[in-house]
Amino acid sequence: MHEHLLREGYLHADETTVQVMNEKGRSNTTKSYMWVYSSGQHSKYPVRIFEYQPGRSGKYPQKFLKGFRGFLHTDAYSGYRKIPEIIRCLCWSHLRRKFVDALPKDIHSPDATYTGQGIRYCNKLFEIEKTLEDQTSEKRKQERLKQEKPVLDAFWSWVDSIKDGILPKSKLGEAIRYARNNKEDLMNYLRDGNCSISNNLAENSIRPFTVGRKNWLFSGSPKGAAASAAVYSIIESAKANGLNPYKYLKYIFNELPGVQFEREPEFLEDYLPWSSEVQAACK
Numbered sequence: 001m002h003e004h005l006l007r008e009g010y011l012h013a014d015e016t017t018v019q020v021m022n023e024k025g026r027s028n029t030t031k032s033y034m035w036v037y038s039s040g041q042h043s044k045y046p047v048r049i050f051e052y053q054p055g056r057s058g059k060y061p062q063k064f065l066k067g068f069r070g071f072l073h074t075d076a077y078s079g080y081r082k083i084p085e086i087i088r089c090l091c092w093s094h095l096r097r098k099f100v101d102a103l104p105k106d107i108h109s110p111d112a113t114y115t116g117q118g119i120r121y122c123n124k125l126f127e128i129e130k131t132l133e134d135q136t137s138e139k140r141k142q143e144r145l146k147q148e149k150p151v152l153d154a155f156w157s158w159v160d161s162i163k164d165g166i167l168p169k170s171k172l173g174e175a176i177r178y179a180r181n182n183k184e185d186l187m188n189y190l191r192d193g194n195c196s197i198s199n200n201l202a203e204n205s206i207r208p209f210t211v212g213r214k215n216w217l218f219s220g221s222p223k224g225a226a227a228s229a230a231v232y233s234i235i236e237s238a239k240a241n242g243l244n245p246y247k248y249l250k251y252i253f254n255e256l257p258g259v260q261f262e263r264e265p266e267f268l269e270d271y272l273p274w275s276s277e278v279q280a281a282c283k
Contacts, residue, residue: 001237005039006065008047009040010040010070010071011038011039011070011072012037012201012202012205013035013065013073014035015033015036015056016213017031017034018034018052018219019031019217019219020221021219032053032225033056033060034050034052036051036236037049037202038201038240041194042137042194046241048240051229052228052229056077056079061083062083062084065083071188072087072088072089073088073089073198073199074089075091075094075199076178088188089195090186092126093200095179096119096126098175099115099118099119101175102118103116118158118172125148128148128151131143138193140194141190141192141193142193144193148190149190152187159176208235208236235249241273243278243283244283247281251278252271255271
């Protein structure tokens with residue numbers, strides 16, 4: 001699945017913390033990370049791969065995505081800048097969230113505030129996106145330039161007009177600074193109709209892990225964390241391909257032991273979640 005992922009043209013990535021016991025040279029309270037890498041929304045081969053790493057350094061996605069050339073959807077974390085020869089597409093959901101966080105708790109008329117205006121611009125973009133979901137890639141690109149580009153131009157003009165009157169250290173100031181510092185990468189999704197306006201796909205993929213973490217709390221060892229990553233990869237990829245995860249696990253546990261894939265690794269293709277045999281047996 002990793003090999004298939006690197007051949008894709010559009011990927012999503014995200015990361016979250018995980019507590020791992022018995023890591024060499026590290027205390028049990030030190031934060032480790034679970035990374036997730038997903039193929040794009042319109043991929044023929046939906047893949048979700050989790051990878052455990054002891055840190056959040058950009059060297060980890062750089063190594064994992066070695067050989068990938070395409071559009072990478074992420075948040076604004078600077079570590080992703082270490083990945084060469086990619087085009088970053090930043091997430092408008094993240095920017096919208098910053099405006100939402102900036103709303104005063106006791107506000108009665110948010111629409112009349114600068115914060116409310118920022119949210120409305122973001123909402124308008126997502127409203128247009130909903131109408132384009134079933135379009136072809138080329139048609140989606142054309143309609144984005146026709147319908148969304150004017151909204152974006154108005155948004156950036158608005159940002160420039162208010163930036164000097166906002167307290168830099170306020171939450172609204174942070175949202176404005178985030179937007180201005182990442183303008184180019186926030187606009188990159190317009191370059192290709194298969195790009196996404198948000199990184200929600202990766203966030204939704206990693207959510208089952210974050211929910212599960214509230215129950216099991218930690219991994220007992222680095223090997224356990226790596227095993228957990230493998231299991232989440234199989235199950236979430238199965239779900240992304242419309243399979244029943246239990247049936248898929250049962251299928252590969254029953255079938256794979258008799259396959260000589262050490263000598264003939266191409267045999268594994270028949271057991272990937274999008275293969276016709278798997279699709280027929282594991283719905």
